[in-house]
Amino acid sequence: MKLIELHNFGDDGFQKTERGMPSPCIGEVVIKVHAASLNFRDFMIAKGLYNPNIELPLVPLSDGAGEVVSVGNDVTEFNVGDRVMSVFWQDWNENNSNRMVSTGSDAGGVLTEYAVLPKEAILPIPEYMTYQEASTIPCAAVTAWTCIKAANIGSGDSVLLLGTGGVSILALQILKAMDANVIITSSSNEKLEQAKELGADHTINYNENPEWGSEAFSLSNGGVNLVIEIGGESTFPQTINALTIGGHISVIGALSGINVELNLMQMVFKNVHVHGITVGSREDHMELNNFLEQHEIHPVIGKTVSIDKAINEIYGMSSGSHFGKIVIDISDD
Missing domain, CATH: 3.90.180.10 (Medium-chain alcohol dehydrogenases, catalytic domain)
Structure with missing residues (x-):
């Protein structure tokens, strides 16, 4: 073999x-x-x-x-x-x-x-x-699923996704099946158009708008309920700006660096919940499979x-x- x-x-x-x-x-x-x-x-x-x-x-x-x-x-x-x-x-x-x-x-x-x-x-x-x-499914989709579960996202909630890689696009598909509102970022307008075709409600080119966190806050009428955070050092401050009061950050990576300077009072006043996500358990995977089958997500x-x-x-x-x-x-x- x-x-x-x-x-x-x-x-x-x-x-x-x-x-x-x-x-x-x-x-x-x-x-x-x-x-x-x-x-x-x-x-x-x-x-x-x-x-x-x-x-x-x-x-x-x-x-x-x-x-x-x-x-x-x-x-x-x-x-x-x-x-x-x-x-x-x-x-x-x-x-x-x-x-x-x-x-x-x-x-x-x-x-x-x-x-x-x-x-x-x-x-x-x-x-x-x-x-x-x-x-x-085993890594990217299960990661997306556990990020969404950690924040108890449901119909009508708003979620910000960073980039258009595997986790973000699978999260987009899962969230739209839940009837959630999705904002997604990219440096590529072509990829943002593809995300729109999959159901993204709003798109932001982060190269054209460095204050994308504030834009996501406005687009969601008072802040998003969840950000699936992959960037780390270069994105975390904007991620916090995007959140509503009581919002969640599911951290799955730190592509731009692991050392982040935090404004702790901003986190306190926003009642921010931060979750470190390491994919999920076998039972999380089983639960996701059932959801995917129910909605026939490809x-x-x-x-x-x-x-x-x-x-x-x-x-x-x-x-x-x-x-x-x-x-x-x-x-x-």
Whole structure:
């Protein structure tokens, strides 16, 4: 079977290789991977920016979908032929809350023709979804879902999304199914038009309006209920400006830096709630799958490439040029 491994951190650390067909041990399943998708975390892992103590070599990528081809002797929850997707945290579920082992980082990932995963690290794919669509869910969509849940967002609430990457676009789709009002930012007017086509109520080009937080405050008639915050140092002050009293910030990243100067009195007077979000549990993922199936949401795939081009796409994640998700097609049919 073909697979890609990370052997060294930096700009040239991946190696393509081939191995024999794996067999499952107790509690494991073997999946024929049909598709995988990329997250910014995959770029950070490759560069050594995420966790320089990760054990190498490593099969990367947390997000994949495929077909069960064999199961361990004790596995009764899944059968050969089942369509499944990976779960981000292998040890965060109703029976375990360690959150120490994530697929594609602390344990082997899915950038391979056949992946071995513990049974706790897979879930059934919603029936209406393709393998490619399902591969976009485990990290980005679950993150969006838990951000929204943390703020108890519902119909009529206003949410500000930063950028048009995987989390923001999946959040947009989920929020519109909830009948929430969505404001989204980008430096690209073309991407903002695409977001409008998906239902965004308002768009802001942050290059054209550096005070985008104040504009979002005005557009939402008194401030947004939630900002899904990805920027960190360069965006956090504007994020606070955008909030209504009692508003929420779900922090999922810090692309521009981790050190933020805060006006604590502004946070006090606005009664700001800040949540650090690390994707979500297996149960969060299950709940999201049910919501997606109820509304038949089709994740936006901006680009699909073959496994032979996966390495270039991982390193290219830093450009931020994509809209929605980048999918790696691993199927041989």
